[in-house]
Amino acid sequence: MTVLVMHHRGTLTGTPYLDWLADYDGDVLLVASREHLALVSEELPEEGGAFRRTAAVDGYETSGELEARVLEFAREHGVSHIIACQELDLERAAGLREVLGLPGQRMDTVLPYRDKSEMKRLVTAAGLAVAPYRDVECATELIGFAEQHGFPVVLKPRDSAGSVGLRILDSRAELDAYLADEFDLYGPDQPNLIVEAFVHGSMCHVDGLVVDGRVALAWPSQYQYTLASFATDTGPRIDLTLDLDDPLAHRLLEFTERTIEALSGPADFAFHLEAFHTPDDEIVLCEIACRTGGAAIRDIVRTMFGIDPSESWVRAQLGLPLPEWIGAEKVLPRQMSGQLVLMKRPGRVVSIPQEPPPFPWIEKYQVFVQPGHTMKAAKFSADFLLMALVSGRDRAECEARLRKLEEWFLAGLVLEPVAD
Template sequence: MAILLFNRFSREQIDYTEWLTGLEEDVYMFAERSVVDDFPEFPVRRPFDVLMRDGRVEVEAVKLHAERPFRRIIALEESEIIRAGRLRDRLGIAGQGYESALAFRDKAVMKETASRGGIPVAAHRKLESPLDLDDFAVEHGYPIVVKPLRGMSSAYTKVLRSEAALGEYLKTNSTAGMLAEAFVEGKMYQIDGVVLDGDVKFACATAYVNTCLAYTDQQGVGNVMLEPGHPLGERLISFAKELLAVMPKLDASTFHAEVFHTPDDRIVLCEVASRTTGGRINVLIERAYGLHLDRCITRAQCGLIDPLPDRSKAGALYGGYFIPPKHGKLVSMPETVPFDWCEVSQEGEIGKVYGGPTRSTESYLTVTVTGQTAAEVEVRLGQAVAYVEENTVWES
């Protein structure tokens, strides 16, 4: 048979032909127009201007399956999870179906599913009208968090800290498609890994430096890997396993869970997804363990199961940080830093005028550092970020 792949990345970013070495089947690709010709070896390639927003994708997939059947749909991105699940159900294809995809994508369904399984979650309510938001605030007090049910990168997420802030929010924002939840005090962590046939086969815990909402205060966000055997890290991984046991079973998937560790030592779910995390966690895990999460799971979904690393044997620990743009024109930024344990990647454009960050991972430069312990990595991240910011020039 064949495999259908949804893709918006160039070959330079993701070489799917290399990823699928050993697959003795055709690969069909639905891709963004700008990258579709990067893979001339695929016998079926359909271009779309904006893949995630083009409703013809589903229609064309059903037509293609009738003409040239395929047995798997590979859809790695958050925006494609529900679409792919719906198509699998329609075509009788193995893999994550619509109901499972919804439970990992829609935050209300997600939290209700987890809560029914005994997993601690924040008080929350799916909003249908402004009255729902006001009622929630009266019942639970401030601060409260308002976020899209199916948002990405913490975009359009707001923390409302008073009745006045709620009023300002309602002036210009609709509550349709939104979720309100009680604010949870605590430090944020995430757990990322691989699930095969419902079992967590690999997992790695990392600590946030700031949170995904830091951009609303014009701050960056980062992550620090916790060393194998770290007491809290082991608790976090156990929590993730308990969580995934009550969510719809995943046959071959990466996962990404975000949690709060509260001052009274509880672990509370923030969100969980059946996909690889955004940001640079994939890069950190690959450097520490030699495991590329998306490559691994793409192959696994096609039946190509590769050995997974022993998470107790990380060669070193890594951390990364997104340094957000300020308000003004970016005049200059460092190309290197004077630390042999740090690398930088320039993301910004010299001469461009920025208005501050608009999402959690927006940055003009990212730093990646290494060390032997989480504490050392966190200190080094601070040193690297300070150097970059001191040596970047902005013009108001």
Template sequence: MSSSGHVLQIGWHGHALMALQAQGREVTCVLRPRDLATAAKHGNPERHVVVPDTNNFEDVLSGVRRRGLDLGDFELVTSANEYCLVTASVLARLAGCLGMPVTAAVALRDKYVQKDLVRRAGLPVADCWTVDRLADVGLASSDRPLVVKPPAGAATRNTYLVRTKQDLVDLLDAEPLAFGGPWLVEEFVEGRELHIDGAVQDGRLALLAVSRYMRNVIAIQSGTFLASVVLRPAEHPGLYGRARELTAGVLAALGHHDGVFHLEAFLQEDGGLVFGECAGRVGGGMTRDAVAWSTGVDLLDAWAHTSLRIPFAPEPRLSAGTSGWLHVPAPAGTVLAVPTSDEAREQPGCTLAAIEVQPGSEMPDTRIGSDVRAGRVVIVGDDETHVEERIRGFVNWFGARVRTTAGPSGDE
């Protein structure tokens, strides 16, 4: 294994690149042509390997070779990108260097594989199976709701809640689906949805933060906004204990011993937790920023340390209040008027804001996926209730000022 201090990063992620550089590493980044303009802002274009598809092993291997490099030159092959985890892990295995184990990468990407491993470990998880075509789903009865989705999807795209046989008929009769199959079919789990974020090193949980979605993620399909609030350990000691126990068991079952994780679970009425799914990356939205505000620990710094096997033992500095994040909603259509990021930061509790649309740009339908938004903000407050109130207030403030060809935005 090389100790050269050179890292091969698959897929563009500017903040991840900087986290690796902060550890004194030289980073060669494999990226797509469309990422070049953004990557150029970070300098070092000689360290960029441009390929048609960062998930294609042939493209990546050929691109590295064209640059006169060899996989054996690298200490670590890694990715902070959801869709590149398996590619990076296979290349690390070929290089004989540090990287995520291939079996762990597959388990962290394929939801059927991970749920099967979690079930075999004796942990609570919904029953699930796969079908080759959506028409093969079937429903045992009208009162058995199911969720169907791609086995290795993300951001709730191409994910459907099927409560009745008629729901399935309507789905099959709709416009041609963007995803053709095979499909993962799982029993719908009731309960409040949580996300558990942190880092693991050498099989030991080094950091764990529990957050609660204001509405379960699948509710975006009915038009609600996506937001979550970080829960303070002192106010939820029992929940944190159960979350730690579930997370440790899941990561062990998946073989994910070094890296970061974004795990989702459902809180039951009796206080128990049912596993939802787990990714081997930093959570989406502004999870990183909200966790950093509440704990003082940067998840990407944790990712760099644990990926490089540098000892990581942070001492979280819990804030006086707590924080949350919001994917700012707006009606679909051409944007006619929208508040600026500076105006957003003037709203109560808003510490970070990135309004990503501007007049003339197209706003997609937020029901498409959990990553569709007009912008992202971090909101802080005295406690969870205060943060939730401020998030709702922000949604109403923004909605009264944004205009698209579809009309004004509403609240939740």
């Protein structure tokens, strides 16, 4: 038995595969992105230690070297499972499993979670609400959609992740400027664009785990900000779990189960669903991913339920034991959680708080810059200055604690402007 791990983004420290697989009776191989290891200042582990074989791939996202190296390792070591936890690796891992005849998620169960157009088609057929949408293959289709549904309209790649490539066009003037300066009929995003009507309301997300084809655990949270504003939002971006007695929480859980049933996913996977709660009290699907949510979602689930969803996802795929309570009926969070994010913004960091915050209810605290670092506007939705997580008895207590933490951090943050 040999498992091969594809590691695209994030730190190896933050995704401790070897700890997760400590009781795995076989070898573990690692293929990682050289570029992203460098970005997080990590070295590729040496071969022959805990990892039997390791490789760092140049051009991981765009070249075929990743597939070549995985197939090479598979031939040499009889790989029995491929593990891939990052969004942009899901399709590539599925294709490699098909070529090698390996168990796990295949293309037919990946694409409904990666292709937003197919996702919306299947969910609509199941009687669930989605925003009006259409695929965009020419400028006329985009103009016609805007004339039919009005502004704003939302434009995004069908297979995007982390809000990369997302555009909100608020007026005909903005649409005309986009068509004149950015729309490329034969560019890399064509014919890969989808346009949606803008949905007013708050954004909620539901995070959980499917084991043996059924939702084993899940709970909703609600963003207190607009996701697409990451490049310009310098205020606190707060995310709060919903209370146990909140009727919306239980409606969102039912909506999530129906969505997963409509998409016919794999037997074992983590998921991150985003849905709008409109002023008319309707739940409308934004999208769902068959992987753990980004930012501090893993830590939010860990705080609520006491398990790491990515670890449980990996172990379930390999048939390794999970906590006995996973799969029990109506598992409820043991406590609530809240997340605070501050995005990077232009400026040079003069000083930041150097000591950990003096609050016992902090579950995670991470600063992504140091004095002397020059920041630019955030480039994607996880381009953070600060990320922190707290626990509490309910939503109100979590929010009060996040506000207190924000005030403490900003009191010690000093930035100076820099020339463009």
